[in-house]
Amino acid sequence: MDGEEASSELVVEKLVEMGFEYSSAKEAVETVGSSVNDAADYILNGARRSSWGASTSSTCSTMNKKALGKRSVSFTDPPGKMRQSSILDHFRSNCLSKRNKVDAVADMPICGSDSSSCPVDGQLGAFDNIHAEPKSTSELLSIDCSKEHEIGPEWGQKVNSLLQKRFGHSSLKGFQKEALAAWIAHQDCLVLAATGSGKSMCFQIPALLTGKVVVVISPLISLMHDQCLKLANHGVSACFLGSGQPDNTVEQKAMKGMYDLIYVCPETVLRLIAPLQKLAAGRGIALFAIDEVHCVSKWGHDFRPDYRRLSVLRENFSTSNLKFLQFDIPLMALTATATNCVREDIIECLCMSKETKIVLTSFFRSNLRFSVKHSRTSSPASYRNDFLELINTYSSRKRNGEEQMLISIEDLDDKSRSSYDSSDSSTSEVDEDNSEVNPSKSSASSKKRELTVEFLEDETDVFQDVNDWDVSCGEFGGQSNGENYDHFVTLDAPVKLDERMKLQQESLGHGPTIIYVPTRKETVSIAKFLCQFGIKAAAYNARLPKSHLRRVHKEFHENHLEVVVATVAFGMGIDKLNVRRIIHYGWPQSLEAYYQEAGRAGRDGKLADCILYANLSKIPTLLPSKRSEDQVKQAYKMLSDCHRYGMNTSWCRAKILVEYFGEDFSGKKCLLCDVCVKGPPEIVNVKAEASIFLQAIAAYHADSSDIL
Numbered sequence: 168m169d170g171e172e173a174s175s176e177l178v179v180e181k182l183v184e185m186g187f188e189y190s191s192a193k194e195a196v197e198t199v200g201s202s203v204n205d206a207a208d209y210i211l212n213g214a215r216r217s218s219w220g221a222s223t224s225s226t227c228s229t230m231n232k233k234a235l236g237k238r239s240v241s242f243t244d245p246p247g248k249m250r251q252s253s254i255l256d257h258f259r260s261n262c263l264s265k266r267n268k269v270d271a272v273a274d275m276p277i278c279g280s281d282s283s284s285c286p287v288d289g290q291l292g293a294f295d296n297i298h299a300e301p302k303s304t305s306e307l308l309s310i311d312c313s314k315e316h317e318i319g320p321e322w323g324q325k326v327n328s329l330l331q332k333r334f335g336h337s338s339l340k341g342f343q344k345e346a347l348a349a350w351i352a353h354q355d356c357l358v359l360a361a362t363g364s365g366k367s368m369c370f371q372i373p374a375l376l377t378g379k380v381v382v383v384i385s386p387l388i389s390l391m392h393d394q395c396l397k398l399a400n401h402g403v404s405a406c407f408l409g410s411g412q413p414d415n416t417v418e419q420k421a422m423k424g425m426y427d428l429i430y431v432c433p434e435t436v437l438r439l440i441a442p443l444q445k446l447a448a449g450r451g452i453a454l455f456a457i458d459e460v461h462c463v464s465k466w467g468h469d470f471r472p473d474y475r476r477l478s479v480l481r482e483n484f485s486t487s488n489l490k491f492l493q494f495d496i497p498l499m500a501l502t503a504t505a506t507n508c509v510r511e512d513i514i515e516c517l518c519m520s521k522e523t524k525i526v527l528t529s530f531f532r533s534n535l536r537f538s539v540k541h542s543r544t545s546s547p548a549s550y551r552n553d554f555l556e557l558i559n560t561y562s563s564r565k566r567n568g569e570e571q572m573l574i575s576i577e578d579l580d581d582k583s584r585s586s587y588d589s590s591d592s593s594t595s596e597v598d599e600d601n602s603e604v605n606p607s608k609s610s611a612s613s614k615k616r617e618l619t620v621e622f623l624e625d626e627t628d629v630f631q632d633v634n635d636w637d638v639s640c641g642e643f644g645g646q647s648n649g650e651n652y653d654h655f656v657t658l659d660a661p662v663k664l665d666e667r668m669k670l671q672q673e674s675l676g677h678g679p680t681i682i683y684v685p686t687r688k689e690t691v692s693i694a695k696f697l698c699q700f701g702i703k704a705a706a707y708n709a710r711l712p713k714s715h716l717r718r719v720h721k722e723f724h725e726n727h728l729e730v731v732v733a734t735v736a737f738g739m740g741i742d743k744l745n746v747r748r749i750i751h752y753g754w755p756q757s758l759e760a761y762y763q764e765a766g767r768a769g770r771d772g773k774l775a776d777c778i779l780y781a782n783l784s785k786i787p788t789l790l791p792s793k794r795s796e797d798q799v800k801q802a803y804k805m806l807s808d809c810h811r812y813g814m815n816t817s818w819c820r821a822k823i824l825v826e827y828f829g830e831d832f833s834g835k836k837c838l839l840c841d842v843c844v845k846g847p848p849e850i851v852n853v854k855a856e857a858s859i860f861l862q863a864i865a866a867y868h869a870d871s872s873d874i875l
């Protein structure tokens with residue numbers, strides 16, 4: 168093999184790792200040469216034109232790739248000019264969209280192609296606007312934090328007026344009040360509240376109330392960036408620090424106390440202990456907030472080692488260490504998902520005080536309709552069964568006004584066979600049986616079939632670098648789409664029975680869908696499958712080119728994409744209100760991860776579906792990662808909890824989930840899930856069969872004793 172051949176093989180190998188079929192990878196490399204990015208662009212471009220590209224010309228959608236030639240099929244700038252779009256682009260686009268939304272959208276080029284229209288100087292200008300100097304100082308409410316307080320009527324009024332003035336909300340939610348009461352009493356606090364319930368307000372208010380700084384530790388640049396952006400929109404000054412921060416004056420300004428809130432990743436906060444101590448002595452630090460705190464625990468689903476070192480906060484910002492402090496600077500730890508065991512681990516590991524207040528809201532999300540379906544998954548033959556309803560959902564919208572002809576399974580067969588038959592035969596996961604697998608059948612059929620093993624994309628590999636600027640440079644932020652937060656339901660307590668009964672009658676809107684799949688390969692194959700039927704679908708996994716990932720985020724948030732087929736890499740920070748369906752097509756890695764991912768549906772409070780397609784003949788296997796033996800054991804225990812959830816046929820699914828997090832749901836049901844609606848499987852009286860069976864055994868033993 169000569170050098171060139173060897174490098175082509177390597178590129179093909181890389182492309183297969185990204186999730187592409189070997190044959191497509193090979194063809195792409197033959198056509199565009201040995202560049203991973205070009206080849207990936209080349210393959211994706213075909214899928215994209217037939218899926219997202221409603222406006223692209225039909226000549227492109229015929230995918231006559233060879234005729235199109237190298238550059239004409241690429242959707243990004245030529246390599247030499249290609250520039251990773253940055254957070255600044257997003258700020259810029261948001262500033263633009265605030266000034267003139269319609270114009271900005273019309274002008275907005277698709278991923279990365281706007282480099283010429285956005286000079287670096289201009290970007291920095293926009294960036295400075297985001298990191299506004301604290302205008303709020305004169306508006307600060309003079310509250311004496313040296314005394315203990317309760318959120319009495321006086322406090323309540325002050326906070327509510329701030330809330331209204333700054334954020335347009337009428338009052339604090341119950342759990343927010345509780346968390347603030349703990350902070351006012353200088354207590355540490357662990358807040359466990361559902362995704363999207365408003366946890367950030369618990370640490371944003373202290374910065375605005377006291378005039379001191381709040382330091383927020385967060386795992387991802389995308390989350391920090393998103394929050395800074397939202398705060399800037401509300402006129403609150405905030406910044407984020409870390410290697411993802413391109414302006415090196417921001418850190419100095421932050422340490423001088425020029426921002427109300429400082430967002431920082433764990434590794435950076437560890438580096439900044441001495442300057443933060445100076446800040447505490449100067450403007451003062453009101454609170455350390457540790458967001459997504461489940462990352463502390465090895466028993467959680469998203470462990471990040473740097474989080475465990477955050478005990479330095481208690482050690483270095485306590486009265487014993489800093490003599491000028493009257494009280495230890497309180498720690499507020501926040502998460503949406505933590506089991507009892509994870510909670511204990513967090514409190515111990517962060518050296519939070521013994522009196523730490525735990526503010527726990529109901530994990531129950533009354534508008535989420537959970538169900539489990541059984542499927543072989545991972546095979547194009549199953550796709551035809553499993554995605555029929557989804558395809559019909561989106562195609563009925565497109566045929567709006569015309570006769571509503573639903574696509575039949577035969578139509579799907581015709582359409583998809585042409586492009587999938589060949590791949591069917593080339594995969595070891597071929598599924599000849601077209602019918603849905605049901606649990607009773609599966610044990611019998613698994614005798615005939617080998618159990619297969621599926622390598623899960625491991626989230627510890629996905630987010631190797633907390634400052635992964637490229638992956639996380641975010642087009643997140645549902646609010647900028649004009650989606651209405653007014654519909655947001657208070658998630659403090661399960662809504663009333665009659666409200667849930669009403670939800671049963673509601674029809675599920677067309678809104679966006681996220682399909683989570685365990686492997687990178689499936690992100691590509693399912694997106695490709697859905698594209699065949701005119702669905703605007705795109706694949707998302709950590710190995711795909713960054714420019715593609717950015718584009719997926721952007722188009723998803725702007726409602727141009729209908730379906731994203733993703734691994735766990737499409738994760739934290741997805742804050743979009745109108746997601747109508749979260750489909751897990753294969754096993755999730757844990758019930759915590761499942762609930763967090765499913766929780767991205769229905770944040771507008773309207774009915775949303777959370778469907779798990781369980782494949783009982785597939786054993787999920789974690790990709791090799793930096794996990795210790797103990798952690799691997801724990802990871803497999805978590806997988807087995809998922810299995811139990813998938814096998815359940817008797818208990819309300821929401822009950823299983825919320826009780827997993829230690830909540831008492833006794834005597835309650837969600838009334839929406841498949842088990843609540845269809846009930847447990849019918850009880851069959853097998854007395855007669857059992858008696859024959861027992862007689863047969865008795866006869867057998869009698870015969871054997873005769874022989875003996």
Ligand SMILES: Nc1ncnc2c1ncn2[C@@H]1O[C@H](COP(=O)(O)OP(=O)(O)OP(=O)(O)O)[C@@H](O)[C@H]1O
Pocket residue numbers: 334336337338339340343360361362363364365366367368503652655742
């Ligand atoms: N008291 C309130 N009344 C009404 N809306 C609120 C209130 N507090 C916060 N919200 C809104 O709730 C939405 C979600 O808030 P936030 O992003 O803080 O949720 P979160 O719990 O941190 O979510 P996640 O777990 O996904 O990080 C925001 O739009 C916020 O403005």
